Amino acid sequence: MDVRVRFAPSPTGFLHLGGVRTALFNWLFARNEGGKFLLRIEDTDKERSEKRFEDDILQNLEWLGIVPDEPIIRQTDRLDAYEKFLKQLLEENKAYYCFCSSKELEEEYQAQLSQGIIPKYSGKCKNISKENLEIKLKSSSAVIRLKMPERIISFSDMIRGKVEFDTKLFGDIIIAKGLREPLYNLAVVVDDEEQRITHVIRGEEHLSNTPKQIVIQEALGFPLVTYAHLPLILGADKKKLSKRFLTNSLSDYKNKGYLPSAVLNFLVLLGWHPKEDREVLSIFEMVNEFAIKRVQKAGAVFNPEKLDWLNFMHIRAMDSEELSKNLIPFVPTDWLSDSAKFNRSVIISKDRLKNLCDFQNDSKFIFTLPEYKVETIPWKDTTQQDAIKNLKNILDLIKNEIDENFPSTELKDAILKFADEEGRGNVLWPLRTALSGMESSPGPTDLLYVLGRAESIERINIALRKLEVSS
């Protein structure tokens, strides 16, 4: 049978790292097995579901390249199906209406607690007579409960092995607030059947929902599915990342300049590891090597430093044209007016970029020479006169340069030869500071390359003027 998996987020918050990881593992499993990956929006909670959250989830998944193989379905579009199966359960006497108010339920719960009994629903609405039921349904609101068979539910989890629960502890759970208001456990089971899902891969927080869903599947006569419960992603406090905290929403990472491949690489390593000691993986490699048997059981704390490093590695692995494209949203539009210069600036900073966001700050000096003090120009304890002399010499070398490919190898060699004669720091430091206006920057030949001949000359002249005025 072909593998069919799904990611089923509820649009009650922005897409967050934990959700992406679940989606990723499903997607990788499907790709690796040659199966299908589906997407389902679980929007049965009308109070908390919002369109903007759904949009956020969809947009970000697309940005990551995790796209479904079949049309997306929404639970609010499937009310007829839930109603049908709810009626079936009611008719077969596997479920019943419950009229208890939340106040009554709360009192019952507290009473059980104080008596030291395991709290669960007493089942007092189970045996309401037909006539009474019809009268009550007209006058008061009712929820639908499943008659929970009392037995041990056992299933084999692909990651955890055999897991057992005693349903006796659950009581008759509520599966719907009304015929057209299903609750999570019912809706999931009905939709997984509709989408012919073979493997349910989801976060560990759902482990204790699984026996309830198995009971519903059995009551409905649905085939069983295989489960895999992923370890949770934990914050620094070891608590699970929750969608209710905006801090880990994926858009934040996107906006900070993390690459999709880096985010995915980082997330795949949280709970999974390839056979060898490689950690920097392309998406292609992740798909090829993913194996659910190698998924970890314990929760994983995520550390942002490793994400930064992976992002750095993925940026380096990218070709510079591709990187330029990715950088466009992160720079002021006027940088783009000289596209050749922009491309050169990308080339020289490609190997020093931790994220796309840094580029603007790191490269600002290329597009606008910053204000700087004359004291920064001379090297260590050399004099301003030394700096003037050396810069003038270099200026001559540059002016004599006729090669169109600026700076030519000859020019670079000439500068280096001169620097060796005069002392490297004594020549290269003033050159670099004159070109960049900065205490730290890429090397002088990179700067000549990115600025071009005319602007290089101009900047050296500016430095010379500063030096001459102050001496």
Added chain:
RNA sequence: GGCCCUAUCGUCUAGUGGCUAGGACAAUGCCCUUUCACGGCAUAAACAGGGGUUCGAUCCCCCUUGGGGCUACCA
């Protein structure tokens, strides 16, 4: 409280009934070097505790402890 899951360096992890317990991030030091990065080379850093099983346990079993999840008319 109850139920369930879980346990190797600070973090992510590899690993096996017998290993000097391996790698990566981060940290520290040194080297490279005109600066900042990069890179190179080192250093420090872990099998939670207690019982078993065994000739031998980090690895298998049990208990304890720690951590986490669930315990909604949320998902």
